[in-house]
Amino acid sequence: MGNAGKTTNSDWLRRSLMTLVQAGGGGERASNHTAFVVDQLGRAIVAGEYPPETMIPLDPDLCEMFGVSRTVVREAKKTLIAKGLIQSKAKVGTHVRPANEWTMFDQDVMRWHATVKNPTRFYEELFEIRMIFEPAAAAQAAARTNRIACAQLYELCDDLARADSRADFALADYEFHKEVLRLSGNRFLQSLGDLVQTALYSLFLSDQGAALSDRREKVAQSHRAIVAAIASGAPQEAREAMRRVIQDGYWNAVPEKAALL
Incomplete structure (x- = not known):
């Protein structure tokens, strides 16, 4: 074709x-741990599980939640920052940015929107x-x-x-x-x-x-x-x-x- x-x-x-x-519909964990965390957090943010201006879990909690290292969590957060979904501030934490500041032409951001309820x-x-x-x-x-x-x-x-x-x-x-x-x-x-x-x-x-x-x-x-x-x-x-x-x-x-x- x-x-x-x-x-x-x-x-x-x-x-x-x-x-x-395919059976399972994409529920299997990605082989790339960073990509897996990015995908899970990105979907959750777009779905409204973490509303704009709210804080996402701290790094240790994310490590436990996804069973990954702090290095993986940091890299995943960097990716989400580049997509405009979150912002990290020293001594404050990481919060979700307003939806109108997200990079809507990003392939993943659009895909996450397509899968919300x-x-x-x-x-x-x-x-x-x-x-x-x-x-x-x-x-x-x-x-x-x-x-x-x-x-x-x-x-x-x-x-x-x-x-x-x-x-x-x-x-x-x-x-x-x-x-x-x-x-x-x-x-x-x-x-x-x-x-x-x-x-x-x-x-x-x-x-x-x-x-x-x-x-x-x-x-x-x-x-x-x-x-x-x-x-x-x-x-x-x-x-x-x-x-x-x-x-x-x-x-x-x-x-x-x-x-x-």
């Missing part, structure tokens, strides 16, 4: 999705930001791209239509949107691929819509409409087709929103 050379981001998404469909607001924010840049990327691609350059996009549409599992479907979807960003020719737009990846990962987690077999061809057709517009050099049509795809995906993830329309 797609290019022979997979990117690191694609590999990350594949591992994440495969973990979810009621992530509706997170989906809304993802929907809003995707509606800003992805239709623009599709329009830009239409202004730059010829039919030959769209061959990969058509192949990925076929992958969507014949996906045997939700994981394969999500991967094909991610590769499609990443390719549109690449075809835009804008490096800033291309760098937003991580955001698309996490958005699709979160939609995969929340999928409450029809069975995959009932909708994969419909989704593939809506994606083919994007490709047709890009291949025809029709920026406005490409923009609108991308808007419809993103909106449909959002409604499928948050069906109560669609019911209000």
Whole structure:
């Protein structure tokens, strides 16, 4: 499916999705102790177990809680500080920073948001930001791209239509949107691929819509409409087709929103 050379981001998404469909759903402890502590604390903070401005447990307590050394705890805290989730002050301790100061474009921070119990607001924010840049990327691609350059996009549409599992479907979807960003020719737009990846990962987690077999061809057709517009050099049509795809995906993830329309 797609290019022979997979990117690191694609590999990350594949591992994440495969973990979810395996027995245990990712409950096993990570082999890297620091990564394990970062993941557990990060999830807890995003889930609100440690509200903003409250203190997280002291290092000795964290060592006992996770069964790790102080070195591991210190490294984990450094990582969470870099992600904007916590702040450490000498003789005071380590407290959780306000949510509006978190690094939301960080891959882990977005992933943690996708796994909270009621992530509706997170989906809304993802929907809003995707509606800003992805239709623009599709329009830009239409202004730059010829039919030959769209061959990969058509192949990925076929992958969507014949996906045997939700994981394969999500991967094909991610590769499609990443390719549109690449075809835009804008490096800033291309760098937003991580955001698309996490958005699709979160939609995969929340999928409450029809069975995959009932909708994969419909989704593939809506994606083919994007490709047709890009291949025809029709920026406005490409923009609108991308808007419809993103909106449909959002409604499928948050069906109560669609019911209000």
